[in-house]
Amino acid sequence: MRYYEDIEVGDVTEHGTYEMTKEEIVEFAEQYDPQPFHTDEEAAKDSIFGSLAASGWHTASVCMRLLVDGVLEDQASLGAAGVDELRWKQPVYPGDELTVRVETVEKEPHPTDPTRGRVNSRMTGINQDGEEVISWIGLGMVKRREPLDEAPGE
Numbered sequence: 001m002r003y004y005e006d007i008e009v010g011d012v013t014e015h016g017t018y019e020m021t022k023e024e025i026v027e028f029a030e031q032y033d034p035q036p037f038h039t040d041e042e043a044a045k046d047s048i049f050g051s052l053a054a055s056g057w058h059t060a061s062v063c064m065r066l067l068v069d070g071v072l073e074d075q076a077s078l079g080a081a082g083v084d085e086l087r088w089k090q091p092v093y094p095g096d097e098l099t100v101r102v103e104t105v106e107k108e109p110h111p112t113d114p115t116r117g118r119v120n121s122r123m124t125g126i127n128q129d130g131e132e133v134i135s136w137i138g139l140g141m142v143k144r145r146e147p148l149d150e151a152p153g154e
Contacts (some may be wrong), residue, residue: 002075003145004117010114011104015070028058056088059134063125066100075144086100086136112146
């Protein structure tokens, strides 16, 4: 188990491989993002994508799964306060294989809770050609192995 104390700014890891299938792209979009370029191959041909493309929310969900399986299941994660700078950098198509790269970009003790710290990480989804397709900064909270005697601001 990795705790706050075990994480260093600058740490970089890569995790998983997930293939985006046409069926899954359509199924996700029909339920959560039913725009024609995500659900209808013929309509998608006339879109800016030129063919069926995954919803950005689907791409984010797949990358989140890779993040959980590759990082968070072995980390004393307490969830996150949100994400910053979410960007869909290029479309994801059926047959694309995604991997996530995670870089710790900032770390600080929580200002009022001595049992945890803040760990901000840049998550980048990368396709099989090494191209970035999505990125965000996760505002994570991680349990400390040893709580501070008092909150940092006291």
